Amino acid sequence: MAEHFYADVRDAIAFSDEKMRKVSLFDTPRCMVDLYCARQGQGQRPHVHDGEDKTYHVLQGRGEFQVGDERRLLGPGGTVLAPAGVEHGLINPGPEDLVVLVVIAPPIPH
Amino acid sequence: MAEHFYADVRDAIAFSDEKMRKVSLFDTPRCMVDLYCARQGQGQRPHVHDGEDKTYHVLQGRGEFQVGDERRLLGPGGTVLAPAGVEHGLINPGPEDLVVLVVIAPPIPH
Numbered sequence: 001m002a003e004h005f006y007a008d009v010r011d012a013i014a015f016s017d018e019k020m021r022k023v024s025l026f027d028t029p030r031c032m033v034d035l036y037c038a039r040q041g042q043g044q045r046p047h048v049h050d051g052e053d054k055t056y057h058v059l060q061g062r063g064e065f066q067v068g069d070e071r072r073l074l075g076p077g078g079t080v081l082a083p084a085g086v087e088h089g090l091i092n093p094g095p096e097d098l099v100v101l102v103v104i105a106p107p108i109p110h
Numbered sequence: 111m112a113e114h115f116y117a118d119v120r121d122a123i124a125f126s127d128e129k130m131r132k133v134s135l136f137d138t139p140r141c142m143v144d145l146y147c148a149r150q151g152q153g154q155r156p157h158v159h160d161g162e163d164k165t166y167h168v169l170q171g172r173g174e175f176q177v178g179d180e181r182r183l184l185g186p187g188g189t190v191l192a193p194a195g196v197e198h199g200l201i202n203p204g205p206e207d208l209v210v211l212v213v214i215a216p217p218i219p220h
Binding site: 008025053074101 | 175193
């Protein structure tokens with residue numbers, strides 16, 4: 001079980017010049033809650049999780065999301081479900097930095 | 111499995127004068143993604159889910175959250191984990207309307 005119950009995404013946002021950065025907020029036996037922080041051109045190549053759902057919620061910037069064959073450019077308020085078994089990915093087209101709240105359920109084995 | 115992959119919370123926000131309104135964005139075998147929309151004085155009394163984690167993320171307004179014995183007043187960016195087995199609740203102290211993104215994993219049986 002997570003040892004803390006509260007987090008503020010404004011304190012957690014952090015970028016890397018090398019690649020999209022993932023910042024863990026909570027990690028439990030039932031879900032993972034992360035921030036994905038991507039500079040222009042950074043993202044995550046399309047991939048599939050066989051048994052996990054991923055929910056994205058755009059907090060700042062804009063992201064181009066792909067789920068299955070659908071692509072959407074979304075800004076703050078945009079919310080995306082990538083169900084288990086469906087290919088998904090994202091990229092930040094820029095120029096602004098992109099911050100996305102991500103919940104994965106159940107957590108990816110690691 | 112959900113039949114759609116995309117939602118915009120700005121289109122989904124809806125309030126009720128009677129009680130806090132829950133708006134479903136996605137509902138899958140692995141998670142539920144909802145908006146909780148509360149006017150001043152509305153909320154959810156403390157309760158426990160034996161087998162589900164609930165993650166709250168404040169989108170607008172301010173909410174007073176309780177998890178176990180801890181209470182926090184949180185605004186936009188505030189994120190809360192209410193793990194399975196831990197009592198939790200929230201109330202909108204007002205005066206602004208409160209909107210919270212909520213992910214429950216696994217979904218509550220219904």
